[in-house]
Amino acid sequence: MNILITLDYELFYDKKPSLEEQIINPTKELLKIADPLNIKLVLFVDVGYLKCLEKFKGEYPELENDYHLITSQLRELCEKGHEAQLHIHPHWEDTYFNGKEWVFDLTRYRLSHFTDDEILRIVTEYREILHRISGQEITAYRAGGWSAQPWEPIGKALKENNVSIDSTVYPKGVMKSKEQWFDFANVNSDKTSWRFSNDLTKEDKDGYFREVAISAYRVSPLFFWDFAFKRLTKAKGHNALSDASARPSNKQIFKLLTRPSNSVVSIDGLKASYLEKAYNWYKKRMLNDFVIIGHPKAFTPYSLEKFKQFIEKENRHKDVVLFSKYK
Numbered sequence: 001m002n003i004l005i006t007l008d009y010e011l012f013y014d015k016k017p018s019l020e021e022q023i024i025n026p027t028k029e030l031l032k033i034a035d036p037l038n039i040k041l042v043l044f045v046d047v048g049y050l051k052c053l054e055k056f057k058g059e060y061p062e063l064e065n066d067y068h069l070i071t072s073q074l075r076e077l078c079e080k081g082h083e084a085q086l087h088i089h090p091h092w093e094d095t096y097f098n099g100k101e102w103v104f105d106l107t108r109y110r111l112s113h114f115t116d117d118e119i120l121r122i123v124t125e126y127r128e129i130l131h132r133i134s135g136q137e138i139t140a141y142r143a144g145g146w147s148a149q150p151w152e153p154i155g156k157a158l159k160e161n162n163v164s165i166d167s168t169v170y171p172k173g174v175m176k177s178k179e180q181w182f183d184f185a186n187v188n189s190d191k192t193s194w195r196f197s198n199d200l201t202k203e204d205k206d207g208y209f210r211e212v213a214i215s216a217y218r219v220s221p222l223f224f225w226d227f228a229f230k231r232l233t234k235a236k237g238h239n240a241l242s243d244a245s246a247r248p249s250n251k252q253i254f255k256l257l258t259r260p261s262n263s264v265v266s267i268d269g270l271k272a273s274y275l276e277k278a279y280n281w282y283k284k285r286m287l288n289d290f291v292i293i294g295h296p297k298a299f300t301p302y303s304l305e306k307f308k309q310f311i312e313k314e315n316r317h318k319d320v321v322l323f324s325k326y327k
Helices: 019-037 047-056 061-079 090-094 116-134 152-160 221-232 250-258 269-284 301-319
Strands: 002-009 042-046 083-088 140-143 174-176 181-183 193-196 209-212 216-219 261-264 289-294
Touching (some): 002 019, 002 301, 019 061, 042 047, 042 061, 042 140, 047 061, 047 083, 047 090, 047 116, 061 083, 083 116, 116 152, 140 152, 216 269, 269 289, 269 301
Parallel strands (some): 002 042, 042 083, 083 140
Antiparallel strands (some): 174 181, 193 209
């Protein structure tokens, strides 16, 4: 079974996010596990952030420093054989630095909030920025906040930029809010990869695009009660390596605490506790791909140790591949 280790290489939406704490240093900690095993990572880079750094770095020395830090790490990783791929959080189009802090406007959080022409411009511009910095051809895409629907205008822009792989879907995932919107409720969990045309949840064997779905696992509400308890009590090993954390809405919290849900297979926090169970579930069903997602900003000492145990077991590191395998 192919194993892909994919990272959403991005910041939290803090006014003063620490690049070193949320991206640079946690990525270095993961590399301490990956490098000795010659494991290659896929970095889904939030290119809108790079664009904003380029835009404002000439005015503010602190942004010049951040730009150097992140582009240096990206170039070094790509030179060592890791992959850079396209991750788009388009709210950066409406974000600016006021000299002291980032001013975020999340009104247009997903690409569907933009016109077709704007989507084409954003995809083209972001792909060119990432290609220039990474030195790699960009072949895969992941939507910010999993919000890749409707697909048709996004797909048209990606096709014009020769990006033919998507890795946004996770089976049975659903979110319908003002900012985020995706519906993968009808995705067949018996397949991990399929071709498609205008709807990334429906297979079309002659489709231009290939979906390589993020793996998912069914968890009970008890998991999230445990998660909440460990966070509130600041349990040892469960403190994030970064200086901030995401907070879901009260509606989301209530849902997670009261009913079973499908969650992505992840290196993040307590979610790393079911890496082994999820992998065995996929293996038992003889599925072809096991796609792990991670966010450096959400790594904890516990989650990194769990990942280390998982990937070193049974020489699984030898099954790690990149998206170049799916061309």
